[in-house]
Amino acid sequence: MPNGKYYVTSESVSEGHPDKLCDQVSDAILDDVLRQDSRGRVACETFVTMGLIIVGGEITTTAYVDVINIARNVVRDIGYTHPKYGMDYQTCAILNSIHAQSPDIAQGVDTGGAGDQGLMFGYASKETPELMPLPIMLAHRLVKRMTDLRKDKVLKYLGPDSKSQVTVEYKKGVPRRINSVVLASQHTEEILDKTGRNITEKARKEMIEKIAKPIVGKLADSKTEYYVNQTGRFLIGGPQSDTGMTGRKIVVDTYGGVVSHGGGAFSGKDPSKVDRSAAYMARYVAKNIVAAGIARECTIQLAYVIGKAEPLGLLVDTAGTGKISEEKIVGLIREHFDLTPRGIITELDLLKPIYKKTAAYGHFGREGEGFTWERCDKVKLLKKAAHIK
Numbered sequence: 001m002p003n004g005k006y007y008v009t010s011e012s013v014s015e016g017h018p019d020k021l022c023d024q025v026s027d028a029i030l031d032d033v034l035r036q037d038s039r040g041r042v043a044c045e046t047f048v049t050m051g052l053i054i055v056g057g058e059i060t061t062t063a064y065v066d067v068i069n070i071a072r073n074v075v076r077d078i079g080y081t082h083p084k085y086g087m088d089y090q091t092c093a094i095l096n097s098i099h100a101q102s103p104d105i106a107q108g109v110d111t112g113g114a115g116d117q118g119l120m121f122g123y124a125s126k127e128t129p130e131l132m133p134l135p136i137m138l139a140h141r142l143v144k145r146m147t148d149l150r151k152d153k154v155l156k157y158l159g160p161d162s163k164s165q166v167t168v169e170y171k172k173g174v175p176r177r178i179n180s181v182v183l184a185s186q187h188t189e190e191i192l193d194k195t196g197r198n199i200t201e202k203a204r205k206e207m208i209e210k211i212a213k214p215i216v217g218k219l220a221d222s223k224t225e226y227y228v229n230q231t232g233r234f235l236i237g238g239p240q241s242d243t244g245m246t247g248r249k250i251v252v253d254t255y256g257g258v259v260s261h262g263g264g265a266f267s268g269k270d271p272s273k274v275d276r277s278a279a280y281m282a283r284y285v286a287k288n289i290v291a292a293g294i295a296r297e298c299t300i301q302l303a304y305v306i307g308k309a310e311p312l313g314l315l316v317d318t319a320g321t322g323k324i325s326e327e328k329i330v331g332l333i334r335e336h337f338d339l340t341p342r343g344i345i346t347e348l349d350l351l352k353p354i355y356k357k358t359a360a361y362g363h364f365g366r367e368g369e370g371f372t373w374e375r376c377d378k379v380k381l382l383k384k385a386a387h388i389k
Contacts, residue, residue, distance in 0.1 A: 007179055009167040010135035010256025014143040015360035016078050016160025016186070016237075018244025022046035023253075023359040025055065025074045026246045026268030031353035032070055034270070036063035038351040044098070044268035046071075048244040050086050056097040057268065067096045074356075079151065079160040085186070086240020113307035114341050115273040119262040122282025122300040123255050124290040127175065130374075131287050132365035134175045136256025138166045140361045141215045146185050149210060157203070159186025161237030166216075178216045180225040183207055186237030187229070198232035253363050254279070259299050267359050271350035272341060274304045278311070280373040281344045283364050285337055287374065292382040294329060296321035302339065309340040324386050332385050336378060348372040 013020055025046040033040035040061035047054040053075070055067050075089035082088060124131040142164035150158040165182035168175045189196075191203035208226045216224070247265025251257050264275030271277040282300040289298045295318035303313035314333065316326045333339075338347060345351060354370030366374060383389070 005169065005171050007167050007169055008133070008135050008258065009165060010133065010139045010258070011163060011165040011182075012136065012139035012143045012252050012256075012361070013164075013249060014147050014160065014162040014185075016080070016147070016162065017249075018048050018161070018239050018242050019246075019248040020244070020360050021075065021078060021080075021239070022048055022244045022246040023249070023267035024078070024356055025053065025071045026057075027355040027359040028070050028074050029055070029059075029065060029067060030268055030270060031356050032065050033059065033061045033063050034351060034355075035353040037061045040270060041272060042268065042270040043273065045246045046244075046268070047246075048087075048239045050240045051088075051091070052093045052095070052239075054095045054097065058100060059098050060100045065098075067098065068094050080238060084188075085159060085238055086236065087238050113309050114278075114304035115306065116264075116275065117303075117305045118264050118275055119301055119303040119313070120264065120274060120279040120282050121254070121260050121262055122279060122284070122286040122302075123259045123298065124283070124286040125297045126290060128365070130365035131290050133255055133258040135166050135168045136252075136258070136362065137365055138168070138178075138215060139164045139252075139256065140365075142166070142181070142183065142211060144361050145211050145215055146183070155206070155210065157188045157191045159188065159234075159237050161186040161234075161241070168219075175219070177221055178219045178224050180227065181212050181216060181220070182227045182230070183211060184229055184234060186234050189235065192233060192235075196233075199229055204228045255364070260301075262301075266363060267355070271345050271348075274302075274341060274344075277341060277344045277348070277350055278302050278304060278339070280348055280350070280363070281337070281339060284348065284373040284375070285333055288376055288378040288382055289329060289333075291376040292379045292386065293388050294318075294323055294332075294382060294386050298322075298329075300333075309342070311339050314339070323388060328386070332382060336381060336385065 026044040029044045030042045042059050044057040071094050072089045080087040127134050146162045149155040162185035167179040169177045169179045191199045193200045207228050246268050266276045269276045286298040286300045297319045299317040301315035302311045316329045
């Protein structure tokens with residue numbers, strides 16, 4: 001990052017966004033497989049448009065998976081419970097096109113190798129208590145607050161589909177203030193003005209006061225700009241306004257564009273797929289390195305090839321903040337972390353039905369049961385090995 005003043009922007013979307021609806025359906029199906037069969041293999045994709053959900057992909061399992069009811073339950077829990085939202089969990093059509101995993105892939109994975117080639121990134125920074133970039137954490141909190149206020153009926157006019165965007169001003173690598181906040185939420189007609197083209201100024205101010213300001217707090221100032229439903233109105237949302245697909249919000253899922261992304265999506269994939277499990281492991285490694293005080297900032301890149309267990313590449317970048325050399329950090333990682341698919345699955349306990357809750361509001365910087373990659377349980381070990389007090 002530059003040494004002077006600069007701006008970083010991240011966005012997030014709510015659980016009612018069409019892409020996130022698809023992520024949650026795919027991960028709910030994965031959870032149901034793992035609940036019954038921890039050896040199940042899942043690569044599940046979901047597509048949604050107005051009134052229609054299509055579930056496809058490759059699943060090999062001994063479990064019986066009721067795809068239709070799982071999808072309906074996800075849609076219901078999100079809040080698409082009335083035709084006015086363009087998607088009703090009771091009446092939407094659902095097509096199931098699942099088949100078994102290719103035996104050509106299975107023969108490489110069954111021996112403990114990676115399920116595909118590719119590169120994955122993990123990141124941590126002292127910027128926030130969660131060791132995450134501030135812009136993406138704020139963006140997630142904003143859409144989560146919109147969802148909570150809708151479900152708690154505090155702002156009854158909000159619909160399930162919403163988005164946020166936050167631009168943070170930095171000086172010399174430190175976040176100083178919020179430059180702008182963008183809120184976009186589906187809503188009912190009750191907050192439209194007499195023209196029917198725009199929401200009322202009262203509703204706009206209410207959304208700023210009840211959604212934005214409690215989240216951005218003191219980082220906002222008199223110059224902070226707020227943009228609320230900038231086109232004027234957002235009556236038509238969700239699958240009625242836009243198609244959705246699993247895996248289209250990969251930057252939202254990770255670090256908000258602050259660091260590179262390998263390109264692989266997470267949702268709907270069992271942990272034999274290193275797109276998901278190795279990205280979790282890279283976060284786990286980076287977070288423990290930063291928490292141990294070895295660096296203030298750390299990016300980890302891992303690279304794999306299908307059928308081979310050990311990663312082909314391991315890159316560490318501390319952006320000049322490391323207390324020891326990056327070469328030595330690589331040595332510490334190889335000594336204290338098992339980066340094989342089986343080692344990752346064992347270390348992070350990934351064969352459990354923990355995935356649906358990851359499918360909205362980010363996979364990283366989260367607390368609670370199942371987010372094992374957020375543990376800082378290697379800190380003492382790494383401090384001792386790196387001779388950090």
